[in-house]
Amino acid sequence: MKKCAAESLGTFWLVLGGCGSAVFAAQAGGDSNPLGLGYLGVSLAFGVAVATAAFAFGPVSGGHFNPAVSFGLWIAGRFPGRHLPAYVVAQVVGGLLAGALMWVIVTANPDFLSFGGAGTFATNGFGNFSPGGYPMEVAFLAEAVLTAVFLCVILAVTRPRATAGAAPLAIGAALALIHMISIPLTNTSVNPARSTAVAAFVGESAAYMPMHQLWLFWLAPCVGALAGALVYRYVNSERAEAA
Template sequence: MTLGKKLAAEFLGTFWLVLGGCGSAVLAANFGGDGNPLGIGLLGVSLAFGLTVLTGAYAFGHISGGHFNPAVSFGLWAGGRFPTRDLLPYIVAQVLGAIAAGFILFQIASGQAGFAIDPTSAGAFASNGYDALSPGGYSVAAAFLCEVVLTAFFLIVIMGSTHGRAPAGFAPIAIGLALTLIHLISIPVTNTSVNPARSTGVALFAGSGAMGQLWLFWLAPILGGLIGGILYKGICRNEPEVVGN
């Protein structure tokens, strides 16, 4: 595959992740108001994020590797699965895809009478945050630790499920379920990022509060991705690896 085709796949895959995952949070999580059985809630949003990665990986994984996340690209690079020359182009494509999805989601959400985003509200427009912008009021230290550890384990699952000795064809399922679990754990803490592109794509529309805290959702996931990639590479140093696209 040419680099252009890979970048197009990363753009579309990240677009799908943000539209599906964040869209479920903005449009469906609380549909009908508190207590309405039609609202999908925390569990539904968690499943939506997992399903976007699962379906996106099957659709685009054979083209670009299905990263859809700068932290994943950094982690695979640290783990020896991804070439340095493609790192920046992949990240640019991922961020642009996330922003495009955020824009489309904003246009859809704006079609509801009375729609407004409160930039001081936790989780506004599916944004990530800490302290007052954390859904559960968690501190910056707790949010940072949560994002680092969960992203590190996300990379371990990704690298393990795509290893040469792993069952063929099942990696997207393991990766999608891992992302679902990550959301079940951390939505109360940070509204779950583990993906700088996802955070950026909605923060641009969520207002000054989310934008002011966006630094953490770049630094912590990328650090976690690097840790996960290095750890898995160390564990499997003498095992055959799958070379990243």
């Protein structure tokens, strides 16, 4: 129960810190944007959020905060499969709590609901709901490849002989870079709990990502996590044999 609570809290902080920055602060100040974080700032916010969550809650639960990461760690033999369902539920619940808090805050502004379009309320999407108008195939490829690389980084920096204490910083840097690459493509998910956390509150709408696109942001990260775990296991075994 303590591990699940830590996963919920960590995912809550990741969604609130990352998506909250995108919703509340990315364009603060209007078109001239004198106060806004902008594209780079939101990318860094996601990295800082996951790094601080990992420092705070990682010692308790391992610091997954992402169903695709938990799945990939299980495939890689780093995480017991019997705990996978509970972790996924805890992560989704934590994300939804953050999404609910953000929705309560943002809808207090009567002007918010008059706007819409790709990426509104930090939603992910493809086609008309991609910030850059990228099609489903590109969105799937980007989410899968970037999740695979993310999983490889996580596995590398958490291996037994890795530098102690450096893992959260490396993972945070990797997530920030992933956002720098893919915000224009899908608004960046690589985390099904993060996507669900915001999509659940906008539902089916012509103004926001429709719920029927959410499947891609579960399937592609999980496919990527599977590929990343298998690639890492193959490369790691090759190194072990060479040594």
